[in-house]
Amino acid sequence: MSASTASTTTESPSGSGRRIPKFPFWAQIVAGLALGVLLGWLARSQDVSWLKTTLDQVGSIFVQLLKLAVAPLVFFAILVSITNLRKVDNAARLAGRTLLWFMVTSLIAVAIGLALGLLTDPGAGTSLTPKDGKQPEDSGSWIDFLTGIVPTDVVTPFTELNVLQIVFMAAVAGIAALKLGDRAKPVLSLSEAVLELLQKALWWVIRLAPVGTVGLIGFAIADYGWNLIGKYATFTADVYIGCALVMFGVYPLLLATVARVNPVQFFKGAWPAIQLAFVSRSSVGTMPVTQKVTERLGVPKEYTSFAVPFGATTKMDGCAAIYPALAAIFIAQIFDVQLGVQDYLLIAFVSVVGSAATAGLTGATVMLTLTLSTLGLPLEGVGLLMAIDPILDMIRTATNVAGQALVPVIVAAREKILDLDAYNAAKSSPIDEVDEVEVREAEPKIAVPAVA
Secondary structure: EEEEEEEOOOOOOOOOOOOOOOOOOOHOOOEEEHHHHHHHHHHHOOHHEEEEEEEHHHHHHHHHHHHHHHHHHHHHHHHHHHHHHHHHHHHHHHHHHHHHHHHHHHHHHHHHHHHHHHHOOOOOOOOOOOOHHOOOOOOOOHHHHHHOOOOOOOOOHHHOHHHHHHHHHHHHHHHHHHHHHHHHHHHHHHHHHHHHHHHHHHHHHHHHHHHHHHHHHHHHHHHHHHHHHHHOOOHHHOOOOOOOOHHHHHHHHHHHHHHOOOHHHHHHHHHHHHHHHHHHHHHHHHHHHHHHHHHHOOOOOOHHHHHHHHHHHHOHHHHHHHHHHHHHHHHHHOOOOOOOOOHHHHHHHHHOOOOOHHHHOOOOHHHHHHHHHHHOOOOOHHHHHHHOHHHHHHHHHHHHHHHHHHHHHHHHHHHOOHHHHHHHHHHOOOOHHHHHHHHHHHHHOOOEEEEO
């Protein structure tokens, strides 16, 4: 008998070679959804006030943790993403193509929303009247939108979480850093380090998503119940069908015909970000995951670090295209206002040009009020939709994030910079394993003796 050495990787400190199996993240989310529905139904049917309050607190804390990182994350992500363009050939061309495809997909999405609204008449037979509506606390107009881009000071946008103003300041800082060149390297190094720190902290929050799901879904069921959904059945179905048509119809078609890649492979790679977006209802909160899955789909990191943060604050096919189109038709029918061809064209225009307004508020309230004010529809109509908004926001945000990963893939494929081997090898590994896989790959392999 002779002894030889073989390079193997130790998988367990005990040397047993066994790893404790982990409960997949997607299964944790599904379990959270099921438990949330059960607890919400129990709290409502049995009138258990303490359970309803607990669900509300659990969901609120999860959302607060996500929001806590939003302001600095957006600032440093946009700043770093703009400066990273210096590492990419034809940066201006890539940025222009990205913006173009943002507009193209938004136009398609709003067209689908309008078509569904005209075919189904979502406001008919709801038993809702104008008296059921109320003026929203936050509203948007073109004047507010244009004047609200520039902050009055550098602190208020962060304390009030005005994402649009944060994006403006970050863009100015990024462009200034590009102009300074080497003199800005210390600032860029610090910004990159802070961004990595924020993303790491946000990963910890993301791992709490199953728990947050229990609270968010449970409270929605306990507070609103199924009767409310019944009143909005057609409208709710239209939003979900419209988003599904865009995600699983339009996007695969663009991938197959424009990017010439396998659409199924895209969803395999992007699914962790899509499922997290559905639960968290935050495009910005999902941004680190969206960027990670986009890189795993073969898009160069230098381009991804620009396109994904840019998309997370401006690319909103669900919130800024499908939803306001359907909501405008719904509200017009409730208030008995006739819309003409010019009004539908205005909706399309607002969806493409004003989508950045959604960055200023979680959800789509600002975008909806911007659309209604442009059409001259009563803003009280927003109050009709606030109760059902959390349920709608899940599918809207999932559609937003899917589009934010789609466009970089399309642009990279058209520009011949997409790594097709990486794209075809991408898999839907659980979110909580993404960082751990990279750590294991970076660790040196330990050589242990093997007996022949």
